[in-house]
Amino acid sequence: MSESVVTFYLFRHGQTDWNVDKRIQGHTNICLNAKGREEARILAHNLSLIPLEVVYCSDLDRAIETGQAVSKSLNVPLIKTELLREAHFGEAEGLLYTEAEQRFGEDLWKSFRSTDLSLLDIGFPGGETKRQSVSRILVLLQSIIDEKQFVTVGVSTHGGVIKNLLHFLGAEQIKHVPIPNCVTYILQYSSAKWNIEGPVKFSPTVT
Numbered sequence: 001m002s003e004s005v006v007t008f009y010l011f012r013h014g015q016t017d018w019n020v021d022k023r024i025q026g027h028t029n030i031c032l033n034a035k036g037r038e039e040a041r042i043l044a045h046n047l048s049l050i051p052l053e054v055v056y057c058s059d060l061d062r063a064i065e066t067g068q069a070v071s072k073s074l075n076v077p078l079i080k081t082e083l084l085r086e087a088h089f090g091e092a093e094g095l096l097y098t099e100a101e102q103r104f105g106e107d108l109w110k111s112f113r114s115t116d117l118s119l120l121d122i123g124f125p126g127g128e129t130k131r132q133s134v135s136r137i138l139v140l141l142q143s144i145i146d147e148k149q150f151v152t153v154g155v156s157t158h159g160g161v162i163k164n165l166l167h168f169l170g171a172e173q174i175k176h177v178p179i180p181n182c183v184t185y186i187l188q189y190s191s192a193k194w195n196i197e198g199p200v201k202f203s204p205t206v207t
Contacts, residue, residue: 006145009050009200010155010162011070011184013062014039019181022097025158026089026127031061039182040066044073046202047154047184052076056140057156058084066182067156076154083140086158090127100124115167115177130164137165145189159183170196 014036018025032040043066052074057067059080071078092100101109104124111122112130123129137157144153159179166177166185177185178199185198 004151005188005190006151008141008153008155008187009184010157010187011043012159012162012179012181013066013156015181016062024089024092024095024100026086026093028093029060032065036181040069043182044069048073051152052154053150053152054079055154055156056081056084058158060085063156063158070154081140083136084157087130087133087160088128090124092124133161134164134168137161166196169194
């Protein structure tokens with residue numbers, strides 16, 4: 001009997017005021033703004049023809065609101081988990097990007113934002129490393145695969161962890177991972193291998 005294929009639709013939450021301000025959110029619980037709620041509505045429409053069986057989401061409000069829009073559109077369960085949170089930025093949380101760079105230095109700031117896999121163990125004081133945030137998400141994805149309950153899964157999460165996860169799993173496949181709000185990537189697991197597609201271009205979109 002052939003191994004089943006599990007397909008994950010990973011999407012970033014809609015816009016928040018802190019996104020607009022370029023302020024580091026991390027584990028800080030910020031809700032969507034008006035534009036973010038509209039982005040979530042459009043995303044839900046775009047995913048309405050995808051046979052998602054469930055939506056897993058970070059337990060932070062911005063990801064919950066986005067995941068709820070999708071789960072309600074498809075009438076599927078929404079499962080919240082802290083494993084899908086953004087990386088914890090420690091002492092940098094709540095700072096503007098420019099403030100974080102000034103306080104912790106240009107080298108640390110650039111290293112944390114880099115997609116170089118040799119820098120996965122970089123983190124801000126009191127926070128997670130990129131490797132730690134990727135590892136906890138992989139724990140969740142692997143548990144979904146092992147449980148064999150779902151084969152088409154929505155995942156409502158955060159920009160930083162999507163970027164780091166996709167580079168970690170497919171650095172040879174992709175050179176650049178754009179992460180605008182509500183971007184969607186397809187992550188497929190088959191025969192112990194990961195395949196990445198995206199960003200998904202939905203057409204037509206609702207207005």
